[in-house]
Amino acid sequence: MEAFLSSLVSVAFHGLAYGMxxxxxxxxLAVTMGLMGFANLAHGVFAMAGGYILTSSLQHTSIPFPAALxxxxxxxxxxxVVxxxxxxxxxxxxxxxxQVLFTIGLIFMAVAVARLIFGTLQAPVMLPDYIRGQYPLFGREFPTYRVFLIAVSGAMIAALWFGVERTRWGAMVRAAVDNRPMAQSVGINTRRLFTLTFALGSGLAGLGGALGAEIVAVQPTYPLEQLVFYLIVVAVGGQGSLRGPLVAALLIGFxxxxxxxxxxxxxxFFIYVATIALLLWRPMGLFGRRV
Amino acid sequence: MNAILETRALCKSFGALVVADNVEFRLAPGARHALIGPNGAGKTTLLNLITGRIEPTSGEILLGGEPITGLRPAARVKRGLGRTFQINTLFRQLPVIDNVALAIAERDGVAGGMFRPASRQRAVIEEALALLATLGLADDARARVADLPYGKQRLVEIAIALGLKPKVLLLDEPAAGVPSLESHRILEVLDGLPRDIAILIIEHDMDLVFRFAQRITVLSQGAVLTEGTPAEIGANEAVRQVYLGERHG
Amino acid sequence: MSALPPAAAGSAAHTGGYVADPRIRWQEWLPWVLAVAAFFGAPDYLSLGARILIFILFALSLDLILGYAGIITLGHSAFFGVGAYVAGILGAKLGVTDPLVQLAAAAAAAGVLGVVTGAIILRTTGLTLLMLTLAITLVFLEIANKATSITGGADGLAGVVVAPVLGLFRFDLYGKTAYLYSLAVLFVGWWLVRRLIYSPFGASLTGIRENAVRMHAVGAPVYARMVAVYAISATLAGIAGALLTQTHQFVGLNVLGLEPSGELLIMLILGGVGRIYGAFVGPFVYLIAQDYLAKQFPEYWYFGIGLILVLVVLFARGGILGIVDAALARLRRPSA
Structure with a gap:
């Protein structure tokens, strides 16, 4: 029982890190789907790029870990943005x-470029000493790296939610997701809003790919292999929602x-089957708004 | 005389917002009937209730004396309820004749055939051509819908609905967006429609309404304000108030 | 649903419909003439040839749902793969070696799967539909990967025994039988697909693609038609998968998952969507190019097909046949 509880805590902890x-x-991806209705299957390319930027910065330069992130x-x-x-x-x-074909094309190109530059092997992550090892928490030892990862992700998520709920940009995004023609008619520059939001979403993907480089190996086929999980997160969570994808991501993580x-x-196997079952039950996802 | 289409105490509300308020409406067989009212009076809502796109909160709808309230839209179509859409919903990349033939083939029950070529469905094709001819579209039969001028696209919209041989035809703003030079064509077509089809038209163009309709029902705030002949409606003070109110408000 | 513009009427595209002439035109015999000529003229390339024929059948099945009915899928490999494994398991584990029996079993399994999954997923649209098609092929990939005692797992299933076709024609080392057998099956599949496209059913599929809402409004059983065409397409894909197993006497994991689905999409887009012969031209060009380039320059190969996909979407939405159409149209009307 003791051992089971211990492994339960461990699974919950690792699941939380992966989910975040x-x-x-x-x-x-969830926001760009909701905002622009754009099915960007190449979203994983941004995460892979972030991962490679981090791993090569740590390997070939002396810039500190936070700066690499x-x-x-x-x-x-x-x-x-380009x-x-x-x-x-x-x-x-x-x-x-x-959109689907175009972004699949981008994935193939990105996979090829990554293979040319970095080879087919998984990129090594040379973490600085201070986030290696174990970190004592609640009378247990946890891997420091994952504690750090959960903390940084949590901070990013908090900042993002605050931004969407409280800033002018967030208000515009929410308005445009709800009703784009209306948002345009009240003078929101949707073009600039799209660009800005797309950049932010991609940047976060890059950051996520970098942060998670230890958990999800950075290698050329990354955008292909991870795609299904992003799609599950967005479809199950609900497009255009912020909360839904978090719930979905944590469910997948755990x-x-x-x-x-x-x-x-x-x-x-069970994740796919559960996803299919869930989407049959709620085709618009857990927190989906509309068709 | 029995009504071909009838609504009884039809109500629809979204929360506190009442969009159809106890609507009692009767359409006589072969009628030329118009539904008018200021914006937001609930004209399109009523149409959507009748065609089954939205479900009523309470009340009943009868087609040919039989209740159709719970039926799905497709089932209502099969029973003879045709409609056109305010905004063209056409098969834009297909030839005009296919737009009509698709509807006729569904009505005839031959649309699911997987083996015999569609172009050998003589009966369907001849009926489609005849129908297009009555609408003055014979020369455009092979043109792609997307290449037609807007006025003609509106006629294709009507042609598809007629292809289903409806007993009742609901026309949702058939002249909407059509340049006034072309709108007389629409009126000619409407005038030439078979007399055994009962027609209910929603239209903002009052000229067209008063020239076409034999009876007019006025909606205001989801409820029937009044009903009468064009002459009666034209002289009705309450109707004028409603429309004046809109112009000032 | 689909927004790729279907080819203009009167072009080489086969759009079907009520005014389309369903008779077979002389150009349509060219692929078959070419295929027979290749059998005699290029005996060293028959295994590549059989592979091309098989992928043409697979692409044809995708064209039916994507090009005509407008259903976008990332999971068409599920049916291909299930067909491939059914044939493989029958031949390697269960001692059912007659090729036509294997083919029939694969077709039935894929068809049933098409009905079941189609009935489930075709009520959804957009990203959810994409996600579901992908999840379904991944489920089968997981099964094939983990159920090693039946499928051979990551090592694949070798030693698939296939008896002579009709008891007469053995599968030989040079791939002669494999080639002609694949050609014959493809011919039957092509003929059926062509009939279907020119039928009222086919016309109603283009109606659904163009405007599903209006199809509902004219009383068409849209959902039932979509499930029907999905199942037919799945059956053909399953047959193609079984052919691949039979001609290689082997089946591996690469028949399932996202990559074969994506490659198939690329082949079809490259040839041209919704015109029957795009499904011929695409796999032909793609697989020959792959045979020459992919092994020597894998990075450039992947980059190249990605780039071509992007360029096709941006500039040449009719694919190769669309370009040919445009060129021919210009030749005919030099003044225009």
Missing amino acids: ILYVISVG ALAFFAVAAGS LERTLYARLYGAGELE SDTALKYWLPQFGA
Whole structure:
């Protein structure tokens, strides 16, 4: 019993860490889906880019870990603005099929570029000493890195929610998600709003990819392999919602960790089956707003 | 005479907002009937209630004397309730004739056939061509809908509805968006529709309403304000108030 | 649903409908002439040839739901893979070696799966539908990966025994039988798909793609039609999967999951969507290019197909056949 409780705590802790990373990465996709109706399957490319920025900064330069994290956020956000302005914006009015194909094309290109630059092996994460080892908490030892990760993700999530609920930008995003023509008619510059929001969402994905580099291995096929989890988070959580994807990401985090721990022979089978069942029950997701 | 379409004490509310208030409406067989009222009077709501796009809070709808209140939209179509849409909902990339033939084939029950080529469905195609001819669209049969001028697209909208051989045809602003030069074409087409179809039209163009309709029902705030001949409605003080109120408010 | 513009009427595209001439045009015999000529003229490439024929059938099945009915899927590999594994398990584990029996069993399994999953997922749209199609193929990938005693897991299932076709034609080392057998099956599949597209049912599918709301309004059983075409498409995909197993006497995990679905989408888009022969041209060009390039330059290969996909979406939405159409139209009317 003691051992079971101990492993339960451990699973919950690791699940929480994974779930929060998943949320930080996917929330941008949830918002861009809700705001622009854009099915960006290439969202994982931003997370992978963040991961590579962090791992190569730590490996090849002497910049400190927090600076590398910040770099992952800002560089990915800036890069995504270029992509958004030059390519994505052309397809805002296009059909879903075009968006899907276009972003699959981007994934393939990104996979190829990553393989050319970084090879096929998983990128090593050279963490600084102060976040290695164990951290005592509530009379137990927890991996310091994951404690750090949960804390940073939590802070990012809090800042994001505060931003959406309390700032002018957030008010505009909420208005545009609810009713885009109305938002435009009251003078919101939706084009700039899209760009800004897209950059923020991509930046967060980059940060999430960097933060989670220890948990989700950074390697070239990352955007393909992780895609299904982002889609689950957004579809199950509900597009255009902030809370829903968090619940969905944490559910995946906990169940994936638990299944890997107790039922490794089934892989992700139960997650997919549960997702299918859940979406049959609620096609718009847990917190979905409208069709 | 028995009404072909009838609503009894039809109510619909969204929370505290009442959009259909005890509507009692009767459409006679072969009628040329218009539904008018200021914006927000509940005209489209009533249409959506009748066609089954939204469900009433209470009340009953009868088609040919039989209740259809709980039926799904498609089932109402099968029973002879046709409609056109305020905004064109066409198969834009398909030829005009396919727009109509799709409807006719559904009505005839041949649309699910998987083996015989569609172009061998002579009966469907001839009926579609004849129908297009009566609407003055014969020369456009093979044109893509998206390539037609807007006025003609409105006629295709009507053609699809007629392809279902409705007993009752609900026309939701058939002339909406049509340049006034072309709107006389719409009126000609409406005048030429078979007399055995009962027609209910929603229209803002009062010229068109008064020239087409034999009876007019006025809605205001979800309720029937009055009903009468065009002459009666034109002389009705309450109706004028409602419309004046809109102009000033 | 789909916004790729279908090809203009009168072009080489086969849009079906009530005024389309369903007779087979002379150009439509070209692929078959070419296929037979390749059998005699390029005997060293018959295994690649069989692979192309199989993927044409697979792409044709996708064109039916994507190009005509407008259903976007990331999970069409589920049916391909299930067909492949059904044939493989029958031949390697259960001693059912007759190729046509294997084919029929694979078709039935994929068809039933198509009905069941179609009935479940086709009530949803957009991202949810995409997600569900992907989840379903991943479920089967997990099963194939973990149920090693039946499927061979990551090592794949080798030693699939396939008896001679009709008891007469053995699968030979040079792939002659495999090629002709695949060609014959593809021919039957093509003929059925073509009939279907020119039928009233096919016309109603384009109606659903163009405007599902209006199809409801004219009283069409939209959902039932979509499930029906989904199941038909699944059946064809299952047959294609079984062919792949039979011609390789092996089945591996690469028939399931996102990658084969994505590759298939790319092949079809490359050839041209919603026009039957796009499903011929796409796999032909893609698989030959892959055969030459992918092994030598894997990075550039992936980059290239990604880039082509992006360019097709941005500039050439009709794919290769769309470009051919446009060029021919310009030739015919030089003044325009």
